[in-house]
Amino acid sequence: MAAGSTAAGGDLHGLLALGVLIAAAAVVAAVGRRVGIPTVPLYVLGGVLVGPHVAGAVGVPSIAPAEVLTLAEVGVVLLLFFLGLEFSIDRLIAARRKLSAAAAVDLFVNFPVGVAVGLLFGLGPLGAFLVGGIVYISSSAVITKSLVDLGWIADPEAEPVLGVLVAEDLVIAVYLALAVALVAGGSPVDALPRTAVALGFLIALALAAQLLAPRLAPYLGTSDEDLVVRTLSVALVISGLALSVGASEAVAGFFVGVGVGATPLHDRVADRIAPLRDAFAVVFFAWVGLNTDPVAVAGVAVPVVVAAVVSAPTKVVSGGIAGRLYDLSPRRSLRTGLALVPRGEFSLIIAALAATSPDPTIARVIPAFAVGYVLVMSFAGTIAMSEADRIERLLGVVDG
Amino acid sequence: MTVYESDLPGVGKKHEIELDGEERLVVVTHNTGKREVFRRKNADSDSVKLFELSDGLARTVGTVLEGAYFQPVATENIDTVLGGDALIEWYEVPDDSELAGETIEAADVRRRTGASIIAVEHGDEVTPNPDPGAGVRAGDTVVVIGSRSEVDSFHATFIESGGGDDVDVDADVLDGSDDGGS
Numbered sequence: 001m002a003a004g005s006t007a008a009g010g011d012l013h014g015l016l017a018l019g020v021l022i023a024a025a026a027v028v029a030a031v032g033r034r035v036g037i038p039t040v041p042l043y044v045l046g047g048v049l050v051g052p053h054v055a056g057a058v059g060v061p062s063i064a065p066a067e068v069l070t071l072a073e074v075g076v077v078l079l080l081f082f083l084g085l086e087f088s089i090d091r092l093i094a095a096r097r098k099l100s101a102a103a104a105v106d107l108f109v110n111f112p113v114g115v116a117v118g119l120l121f122g123l124g125p126l127g128a129f130l131v132g133g134i135v136y137i138s139s140s141a142v143i144t145k146s147l148v149d150l151g152w153i154a155d156p157e158a159e160p161v162l163g164v165l166v167a168e169d170l171v172i173a174v175y176l177a178l179a180v181a182l183v184a185g186g187s188p189v190d191a192l193p194r195t196a197v198a199l200g201f202l203i204a205l206a207l208a209a210q211l212l213a214p215r216l217a218p219y220l221g222t223s224d225e226d227l228v229v230r231t232l233s234v235a236l237v238i239s240g241l242a243l244s245v246g247a248s249e250a251v252a253g254f255f256v257g258v259g260v261g262a263t264p265l266h267d268r269v270a271d272r273i274a275p276l277r278d279a280f281a282v283v284f285f286a287w288v289g290l291n292t293d294p295v296a297v298a299g300v301a302v303p304v305v306v307a308a309v310v311s312a313p314t315k316v317v318s319g320g321i322a323g324r325l326y327d328l329s330p331r332r333s334l335r336t337g338l339a340l341v342p343r344g345e346f347s348l349i350i351a352a353l354a355a356t357s358p359d360p361t362i363a364r365v366i367p368a369f370a371v372g373y374v375l376v377m378s379f380a381g382t383i384a385m386s387e388a389d390r391i392e393r394l395l396g397v398v399d400g
Numbered sequence: 401m402t403v404y405e406s407d408l409p410g411v412g413k414k415h416e417i418e419l420d421g422e423e424r425l426v427v428v429t430h431n432t433g434k435r436e437v438f439r440r441k442n443a444d445s446d447s448v449k450l451f452e453l454s455d456g457l458a459r460t461v462g463t464v465l466e467g468a469y470f471q472p473v474a475t476e477n478i479d480t481v482l483g484g485d486a487l488i489e490w491y492e493v494p495d496d497s498e499l500a501g502e503t504i505e506a507a508d509v510r511r512r513t514g515a516s517i518i519a520v521e522h523g524d525e526v527t528p529n530p531d532p533g534a535g536v537r538a539g540d541t542v543v544v545i546g547s548r549s550e551v552d553s554f555h556a557t558f559i560e561s562g563g564g565d566d567v568d569v570d571a572d573v574l575d576g577s578d579d580g581g582s
Contacts (some may be wrong), residue, residue, distance in 0.1 A: 086410045144410050153411060154426040154438035154447035162409045270431055331442060 011061035012050075018071065018283070021063055024050040025286040038142045038382050040344040041375045043282050047289020054294065065290040068283055075240040075284030076349055077253035078277040083140070083169045085270055092170070095163055102160060103167030106340075109318040110311060111136040114363020117307045121143050126182055127362050130354050133175050134370045135311045139344025140165050140379050141281075146385050147339065157336045160326040164319065164340060172346055173254045179350065180248040181359045193308075198247035205238065205255045213259030220265055227273045231260060250349055281345070288348050288371065291355060296368035304372035312380060315341045334397045338388055342381030347374050363374035416440075433458075485547045487516070491559045495538040499558045505532035507558070515546030515554040 012020055025046035032042040048054055056062035065072075092099065113137025118128030147153045147161065181195040220230045235256045242252035260269050297304075316337035323333025351370030357363045384391060392398060404416040412430040419425055423440035429435055433455025438447035453461060454470045463469070482488065493499050504517055519528045521541040527534060536542060544554050 082410075088407075088409070091407060091409070140410060148411065148430075148436075151436075151438065151447055151449050153408060153428050154414065154436070154440070154449070156410075156443075158408060158414070159406060162407075162411070166409045267431070331444075 011326060012063045013067060017063045017067040020050055020072035021047060021068060021286045021290070022279075022282060023290075024040075025282050035381065036386065038145065038342065038344070038378045040139065040142055040285055040348075041378045044289040044292065044348070044371060044374070046276055047286030048294060049289070050286075051290035053292065063290055065287055068287050068290070071242075071280060072284040072287035072295065073239075073249060074236065075280035075282070076250050076278075076285075076352070077343055078273065078280050078282070079349070080173075080250040080253040081235050081257040081260075081273070082270070083173075084254040084259075085261040085273075087166060087169055087254075087258055088263060089210075089258075092166065097130055098325050099162075099163045099167055102164055102325045103171070105321045105325075106164050106168065106318045107136065107171055109314050113311050113314050114307065117303060117310065120306070121303045123362070123365065124359075126185075126357075126359070127366060129182065130179065130350055130362065130366050131307070131369065133172070133179060133350045134343070134347040134366075134373060135307055136137055137168055137172050137175075137343065137346040137350070138165060138340045139346065139374075139378060139381075140169070141344045142342040142382065143339055146342070150171055150385055152335065152339065152385070155332070155335075156326070157200075157323060157332045157339065158326055158351065160322045160328065160336045161319070161339045163326075164322050164336075168346075169254075173251050176248045176349070176353070177251045178249075180246070180354055183353055183362075184246060194246050195246050198242075201245050201247045202251055202255065205242070205252055206258070209255045209259030209262065213262050217260075217263035217265055220260075220263075220269075224268070224272055227265065227268060228276070231269055231273060232276070235320050248284045248353075285345070285348065288352060288367070291352075291367060292371045293368065296364060297372045300365060300369045300372055303369055304376060307369075307373055308376045309379065310385075312341050312377065316318070316384075330397050331392055334392060334395065335385075335388055338381070338384045338391065340381075341377065341384050343377040344375050347377075420444035482545075485549075486545065487548060487551060488543060488545050489551050489555075490541055490543055491555065493536055493538055493540050493542060494559065497538065497558050499536050499542070501535070503533050503535050504530060507536070509554070509558070513546070513553040513557055514550035515544045518544050518545050519543040 025043040028046035028049065029039045029042040032045070033039065052062045052064060054062075066262075092096055111132045114132035115128045117135065118131030123131060143161065143165065146229055152158055152161075177199060181191065181198055184191065184194065220234075221227050238256050239249035239252040242251040260266065316334070319337030319340035320333045321335035322340075323396050324330075326336075328336065347370050351367040354366035354370070355363050358368075406414050406416075408414050408428065410431075412428065412432075415427045415429070417425040417427070419439075424440045426438040426440055426447050427435060428438070434452060435455070435458040436452045437450045440447040440449055474497050499509070510516055517530060518525060518535075519542070520534060520536055521527075521531050521543070522537060522539075544551055546554065
């Protein structure tokens with residue numbers, strides 16, 4: 001996501017811009033949380049309010065997205081770094097029999113639904129591919145928080161829910177690597193060498209993460225301060241290099257996380273970097289808001305509603321099948337499905353990628369669609385979880 | 401009793417401990433160190449959250465549960481086996497014990513039973529290594545050391561005769577531990 005904003009304007013600069021942006025996100029989140037809306041879309045909303053399309057349009061000082069672009073990129077890198085950190089290939093292999101089937105159902109049900117919606121609304125093959133990703137990927141942040149808040153984390157459905165999320169992490173790493181190459185576009189003659197270099201970089205990084213990371217771990221230092229500074233520098237240098245060779249900085253961040261996760265430093269790094277991730281992720285979400293024109297979101301209301309109406313039930317079904325594959329009762333399987341409905345941060349990362357597309361339709365429509373869709377789905381999914389009892393009775397799914 | 405462990409990626413770890421029948425105690429240990437404890441009646445019912453503890457508090461509570469401060473063992477009284485045949489036991493002195501109102505010397509504890517009294521607890525006041533002339537009152541807790549047969553003999557002579565039994569938990573044993581910070 002290089003500077004791809006078409007939005008003009010912005011009177012606030014530097015430190016003040018960043019401060020106002022984070023403050024807006026914090027205020028909206030504080031208000032919205034009272035009515036039970038998850039925080040991810042609220043941060044986006046905070047960004048929308050102080051961005052050029054709302055504050056700028058009414059003549060109040062606003063923030064141009066470019067002001068905080070780099071910090072937003074740090075947010076993306078750290079979000080994916082954390083996925084990598086929690087990602088364990090051994091765990092995936094240990095649960096492969098149940099999980100591979102559950103993950104396959106998840107992918108082959110929900111991705112095509114998104115692709116179909118994209119095609120239905122004339123977004124072309126690339127647009128459909130991007131909508132497919134946005135619709136497919138559930139939100140680890142929103143779902144994990146809801147599982148903990150509602151106490152489902154102690155129930156058997158937590159296992160397939162978190163298992164599917166981990167499998168999605170791997171899929172999204174591959175997907176983003178592909179999507180970056182496809183979005184850059186250009187003639188096949190131009191694209192091929194560039195794509196080869198980008199994919200080569202990521203593959204080399206993935207191998208390094210598996211093979212070299214444990215040996216490099218001692219160089220990350222012993223004190224907490226060294227650990228934070230050095231881990232951050234490794235993550236940013238490598239993801240920055242990825243960006244410069246046309247590869248996905250997010251995927252690079254993911255593999256750096258995998259590498260660190262494979263070392264004994266795993267827990268301490270997670271502990272120390274988590275607050276940084278939280279802070280920079282807020283900047284990223286609010287930055288997405290800065291880029292978002294509410295009028296454009298209203299303009300894609302129909303595709304958003306159609307996508308929501310179709311893809312919420314399909315997630316419930318695919319999640320329900322995952323629950324059955326884990327030998328859960330019908331009621332718990334339904335809960336597994338309901339829990340997987342919220343979409344969030346990863347859909348927004350795909351949106352940010354789409355915004356860099358040279359195709360003006362994709363650059364304009366897909367991000368607006370993603371923001372609208374995430375607003376609806378994160379809210380609807382959270383409500384579905386907290387009202388699970390009622391939904392069970394409504395559907396007549398009660399364990400005897 | 402079986403304990404089931406499972407990973408909660410992005411959250412931490414979960415341990416399920418089988419209780420009576422189908423009931424299970426579920427402990428969720430977050431990566432942040434927070435512990436949440438749930439109870440689930442059976443496989444079909446939802447877990448009900450009992451309480452949560454910070455990392456430091458959880459360790460302190462865990463240490464108490466483990467019995468590091470106080471161990472009511474399966475035998476009738478608390479005892480601490482020292483190895484070989486030697487052990488230490490705690491007894492509350494019943495009202496009608498021969499020991500009640502006597503000094504250790506007058507009750508002739510050592511000669512009659514072979515066991516020695518190594519401490520007397522009277523309310524909050526603990527007298528370690530009491531003099532032979534030290535008095536023991538009904539309701540005091542005496543800490544006795546000896547071989548198993550000597551300790552049994554002490555029990556038969558001074559405790560059983562009166563029907564006194566287990567010690568009440570004495571808070572000052574725990575005084576050394578603060579809340580562990582939270």
